Amino acid sequence: MRKPFYLTTGVLSLVLGLAGVFLPLLPTTPFVLLAAFCFARGNPAWEARLLADPRFGPSIRAWRERGAISVYGKRLAVLMMLISALGGWYLLTPPWHWVPAAFCAVVGAWVMTRPSA
Known part of the structure; x- marks a missing residue:
């Protein structure tokens, strides 16, 4: 029951994060961080793809490792x-x-x- 919840929340968060790339008042990074969190619990393969992404991967890893923001x-x-x-x-x-x-x-x-x- 938890897996579909995390997967749905992760996809929704990623969609909102990607929309935030184009919409100036919608924050991208918090939604992408939430998507990575949810994918780690709902679909580890999708989490791995997100971490491997050159645009989002470094900021996700920096946040997870050190709580760092560029x-x-x-x-x-x-x-x-x-x-x-x-x-x-x-x-x-x-x-x-x-x-x-x-x-x-x-x-x-x-x-x-x-x-x-």
Whole structure:
């Protein structure tokens, strides 16, 4: 029963991750990491293909081995969060305009504390 669940979740995560390559507000890496996690439990052959992929494999291995994020990935993530927080600040009414800023500050601080790949 678990295997089909992991396989379905892995495929859905991979589809969302691949869509994130083309859609700027949809994050790619978290979905690909989730897909690798699910494939490890649902279909190890698919996990091996994902790890062998030249685009996604290195970041998955870096995350698994050291919890590392590339410097480029960190910069891009923080930049996107800054843009999102500023958008929330100007588009939401007080006190709601603080929510995106607070969330992005916490997540951005966490991202910056991860080791660099």
